[in-house]
Amino acid sequence: MFYLAFLMAGLIWLVVLLFLRIHINLDYCYKRLESKINLKLRILFSSLHIEIIIPQEMFSTGLENILNNLIKDASPTEEVELQEKETKSRRYMFLRHVTGEVFRKYLSNWSKFLLLKNKILQLKKMFYRKIELKNISLKIEIGGRDAGETGILVGVIWALLGRMTARFYSNVTVKKDNIRYFVQPRFDEEILICSTNCILSLKNSHIIFTALKFFGIIIKIRRIENHG
Numbered sequence: 001m002f003y004l005a006f007l008m009a010g011l012i013w014l015v016v017l018l019f020l021r022i023h024i025n026l027d028y029c030y031k032r033l034e035s036k037i038n039l040k041l042r043i044l045f046s047s048l049h050i051e052i053i054i055p056q057e058m059f060s061t062g063l064e065n066i067l068n069n070l071i072k073d074a075s076p077t078e079e080v081e082l083q084e085k086e087t088k089s090r091r092y093m094f095l096r097h098v099t100g101e102v103f104r105k106y107l108s109n110w111s112k113f114l115l116l117k118n119k120i121l122q123l124k125k126m127f128y129r130k131i132e133l134k135n136i137s138l139k140i141e142i143g144g145r146d147a148g149e150t151g152i153l154v155g156v157i158w159a160l161l162g163r164m165t166a167r168f169y170s171n172v173t174v175k176k177d178n179i180r181y182f183v184q185p186r187f188d189e190e191i192l193i194c195s196t197n198c199i200l201s202l203k204n205s206h207i208i209f210t211a212l213k214f215f216g217i218i219i220k221i222r223r224i225e226n227h228g
Contacts, residue, residue, distance in 0.1 A: 022041060022042075022043055022201070022202050022203075022204065022207075023041070023042040023043075023199070023200070023201050024039070024040070024041055024198075024199070024200040024201070024202075025038075025039070025040040025041075025042070025197070025198075025199050026038070026039055026040075026196075026197070026198045026199075026200075027039075027195075027196070027197050028194075028195065028196050029193075029194070029195040029196075030192070030193065030194040030195075031192075031193045031194075032191070032192075032193075034053075034054065034055055035052075035053070035054040036051075036052070036053050036054075037050075037051070037052040037053075037054075038050075038051050039051075039052075043204075116217060116220060119217055120214075120217055123210065123213055123214060123217070125171070126210070127206070127210045128171045128172050129171070129172065129173060130173070130202060130203065130206045131172045131173065131200055131201070131202050132172070132173050132174075132175050132200065132201040132202065133168060133172045133173065133174045133175065133179075133198075133199075133200060134175050134176065134178065134199040134200065134201055135176070135178040135197070135198070135199040136168075136178065136179050136180070136196070136197070136198045136199070137178075137179075137180045137181075137182075137196065137197045137198075138161070138180070138181050138182070138194075138195075138196045139181075139182045139183075139184075139193075139194070139195050139196070140157060140181075140182070140183045140184070140192075140193070140194050141184045141186050141191065141192070141193040141194075142154065142157065142183070142184075142185065142186060142191070142192050142193075143185065143186030143187060143188065143189050143190050143191045143192075144190060145190055147187055150185050150186070150187055151185070153185075154183055154185050157183050158181075158183060161181050161183075165179055175201075
């Protein structure tokens, strides 16, 4: 009798956990190369708060490091001509071998891979459809070098926001018409300030079922590889 009661309690808790919703509240602010991210996750009575601040110095240093690495990669290196030829020859042989293996192993199963690709796209679309968009508000302040450039930038931003709204309605479930945008042109200085707030909701059961279906697709891919 004790084990039966324990099993029933476990099943009840499992059902409750599956139908619980994860509420995601995301705040993002960008101002003068400085970003601030606030992420709040809430499940029943539990909550998690994550705050990330990327200062202007860190952004500038990271961008400088990326540019330096690109310059180093593009600059010629002093190597012996014979070693360069051997390296290029080995790379060519390796690439030719890998390419041959790929064509030999997967070309005959190309239709199956296209089918699996379509299944992954369908799974992705179904996952996005289960996401409920409860609220999104976006405020942008932008200013160019002159009034003409500022007007062009504002027009481009509104065009992008229109396309983004259409993608919201076609990909996720919009529960309420709470999509609000505010674009303010700034003619006094060259500036870009962006702040947004987004509230999403998703059931735990949908995350679990989507993960199981994804692993099923991976297993099918492995079977095709083994029998290819």
